[in-house]
Amino acid sequence: MSKQLLTKVGMVVLLFVVVPAVLMAFDRGYFYQIATIAAVFVLLAASLHLVTGVAGLLHLGHAAFYGIGAYVAALLGSELEIGFTLGLPAAGLAAAFVAFLVALPTMRLISIYFAVATLAIGQMLYLIFLNWVSVTKGPNGVLLFSGIDFFGFDIESEIGIYYVVTAIMALSVVVLYRLTNSYYGNALRSLREDDQCAAAMGINVTVLKMQAFVISAFFAGLAGALWAYTTGYISPNDFNFSQSILVLAMVVVGGLGSLPGAVIGALLLILLPEVLRDVGDTRNIFVGLVMFGAILFLPKGLFGEVSALRFARRILGSGWSGSADNREVGWE
Amino acid sequence: MTALLELDGLTRHFGGLTAVDEVTTHVGQGELVGLIGPNGAGKTTLFNLISGFTRPSSGAVRFKGEEITGLPPHQVAHRGMSRTFQNLRVFPNMTVFDNISVGALGALGVGAFQSVIGGRKRSHEISERSWEMLERVGLNEQANDLAANLSYGKRKYLEIARALAMEPDLLILDEPAAGMNHSETAELSQFITELNSEGLTIMLVEHDMSLVMGICERVVVLASGRKIADDTPVEVRQNQAVLDAYLGGDDE
Numbered sequence: 001m002s003k004q005l006l007t008k009v010g011m012v013v014l015l016f017v018v019v020p021a022v023l024m025a026f027d028r029g030y031f032y033q034i035a036t037i038a039a040v041f042v043l044l045a046a047s048l049h050l051v052t053g054v055a056g057l058l059h060l061g062h063a064a065f066y067g068i069g070a071y072v073a074a075l076l077g078s079e080l081e082i083g084f085t086l087g088l089p090a091a092g093l094a095a096a097f098v099a100f101l102v103a104l105p106t107m108r109l110i111s112i113y114f115a116v117a118t119l120a121i122g123q124m125l126y127l128i129f130l131n132w133v134s135v136t137k138g139p140n141g142v143l144l145f146s147g148i149d150f151f152g153f154d155i156e157s158e159i160g161i162y163y164v165v166t167a168i169m170a171l172s173v174v175v176l177y178r179l180t181n182s183y184y185g186n187a188l189r190s191l192r193e194d195d196q197c198a199a200a201m202g203i204n205v206t207v208l209k210m211q212a213f214v215i216s217a218f219f220a221g222l223a224g225a226l227w228a229y230t231t232g233y234i235s236p237n238d239f240n241f242s243q244s245i246l247v248l249a250m251v252v253v254g255g256l257g258s259l260p261g262a263v264i265g266a267l268l269l270i271l272l273p274e275v276l277r278d279v280g281d282t283r284n285i286f287v288g289l290v291m292f293g294a295i296l297f298l299p300k301g302l303f304g305e306v307s308a309l310r311f312a313r314r315i316l317g318s319g320w321s322g323s324a325d326n327r328e329v330g331w332e
Numbered sequence: 333m334t335a336l337l338e339l340d341g342l343t344r345h346f347g348g349l350t351a352v353d354e355v356t357t358h359v360g361q362g363e364l365v366g367l368i369g370p371n372g373a374g375k376t377t378l379f380n381l382i383s384g385f386t387r388p389s390s391g392a393v394r395f396k397g398e399e400i401t402g403l404p405p406h407q408v409a410h411r412g413m414s415r416t417f418q419n420l421r422v423f424p425n426m427t428v429f430d431n432i433s434v435g436a437l438g439a440l441g442v443g444a445f446q447s448v449i450g451g452r453k454r455s456h457e458i459s460e461r462s463w464e465m466l467e468r469v470g471l472n473e474q475a476n477d478l479a480a481n482l483s484y485g486k487r488k489y490l491e492i493a494r495a496l497a498m499e500p501d502l503l504i505l506d507e508p509a510a511g512m513n514h515s516e517t518a519e520l521s522q523f524i525t526e527l528n529s530e531g532l533t534i535m536l537v538e539h540d541m542s543l544v545m546g547i548c549e550r551v552v553v554l555a556s557g558r559k560i561a562d563d564t565p566v567e568v569r570q571n572q573a574v575l576d577a578y579l580g581g582d583d584e
């Protein structure tokens with residue numbers, strides 16, 4: 001078996017055989033819960049990676065789109081009895097649609113102005129979750145009793161839920177991987193590097209930025225639906241500013257522009273506080289110290305962009321090697 | 333035969349300053365035209381007007397017979413015009429190969445959807461074209477190095493290769509030899525002449541006369557935004573207005 005196939009098979013085995021086996025061996029609800037939360041945050045970080053890491057737009061309101069997905073899925077499920085099979089895509093599309101609307105006036109803003117605009121959008125949506133009581137139930141939040149119906153199958157067991165959540169997360173990450181590790185990804189990176197120069201190369205800067213923003217919101221919406229269905233209860237505070245910052249921290253600690261970095265960052269910041277649970281309340285100080293240390297000593301991230309792109313080209317076989325010297329460059 | 337590029341009374345004001353003042357000229361298919369003038373003469377502004385980066389206050393730009401005045405830069409680029417920048421702009425945190433690929437993908441186009449499924453043919457096209465340009469400027473050994481880590485001279489070639497990867501009909505170069513020493517400049521003029529002899533139309537800004545005088549068939553001279561000469565290098569060299577402009581220039 002080639003190195004590339006082996007790596008891919010290894011990842012699938014880890015996600016769908018090894019982790020489930022460990023979860024079943026311990027068989028504790030708490031462990032299942034951590035595993036699904038980790039999957040949700042991996043998806044959130046991977047989607048923010050596209051817009052902030054690759055396209056270079058500092059997005060401070062990502063959690064709001066995650067919230068839209070969660071509310072759409074939860075309200076469709078609890079009020080209209082529209083289940084998971086339709087609720088999941090609806091959640092993604094609703095988040096993408098709102099992103100599209102707010103992106104229209106926002107995309108011409110640059111750097112810090114863009115960041116502040118997304119911060120304002122995030123706060124606005126949060127206040128809607130909180131105050132539009134007749135629809136969102138306000139601070140009481142929404143209870144969702146229905147389980148996951150997956151194309152007619154009722155998934156009730158904890159391991160079943162793990163498989164559904166992980167499969168959707170993995171599929172989404174594969175799509176984000178393709179968007180990152182392709183010439184489309186190069187176009188997005190050129191915006192981050194110098195958007196005027198990109199325009200001189202024939203790139204429609206505004207349209208491309210909007211695409212990155214909307215695609216990222218779509219996947220955040222999916223993550224929201226997964227969250228609503230796995231916790232069964234959502235409230236506005238799940239989607240406030242500090243959640244946006246938490247996801248941003250995952251992306252930065254892992255390495256801006258690096259998809260494996262975003263995944264590692266998410267796992268670290270979700271699992272570390274759980275591992276340190278016995279330490280008590282001071283554990284947050286430890287988490288803070290780890291983040292601080294990571295930024296001080298590895299400013300490019302735990303798995304920086306340069307290594308991530310090389311990894312994608314060489315180890316995962318996404319590079320083009322059609323040149324005379326068969327070197328992996330560009331994208332397949 | 334109609335000219336590839338025609339400028340008609342092109343003017344641009346910045347507040348009270350007229351940076352480009354009623355410039356009318358043309359560039360024919362296959363020509364290598366130089367644009368010179370002292371500091372602040374309006375050369376870069378004229379390039380920005382042509383390539384869509386700055387909107388003219390009045391006047392028109394026609395490219396391949398079509399009016400392109402006021403079009404945004406990416407649309408001008410799609411029509412077959414490609415440029416480099418005076419202050420050297422490469423994508424520093426991308427590899428040399430990926431830098432060049434942006435020129436190719438900008439011209440050929442890439443989509444989000446096709447990058448997920450079924451865009452293999454387009455990717456190969458972009459890869460092959462980029463590799464060809466990479467070899468052409470002799471940067472293949474550094475294909476996977478970050479552009480930021482190249483020497484200044486090589487970054488200059490990288491920027492030109494990226495512009496060439498668009499396979500333009502008109503290439504405009506803003507002071508490509510700035511910051512280069514004599515032998516580097518000689519090598520570059522050799523390269524530019526070679527591109528031109530293959531049929532590429534080139535417009536070249538130079539601050540310094542020597543490079544332009546050596547390789548261009550025709551030279552346009554700007555001073556304080558106005559065109560003061562438009563002639564062969566030999567004639568321009570003897571033109572009194574040009575001599576005055578250069579002698580009167582602040583740092584010549």
Ligand SMILES: Nc1ncnc2c1ncn2[C@@H]1O[C@H](COP(=O)(O)OP(=O)(O)OP(=O)(O)O)[C@@H](O)[C@H]1O
Nearest residue numbers: 346351369370371372373374375376377378418539
């Ligand atoms: N965006 C702008 N706003 C205001 N003034 C400008 C702007 N761009 C250029 N200018 C002014 O227009 C004049 C022409 O500038 P330009 O950069 O076109 O000159 P140049 O011939 O390229 O000079 P150099 O040889 O130094 O590159 C200068 O006086 C400059 O200060």
Ligand SMILES: [Mg+2]
Nearest residue numbers: 375376377418
């Ligand atoms: Mg200039």
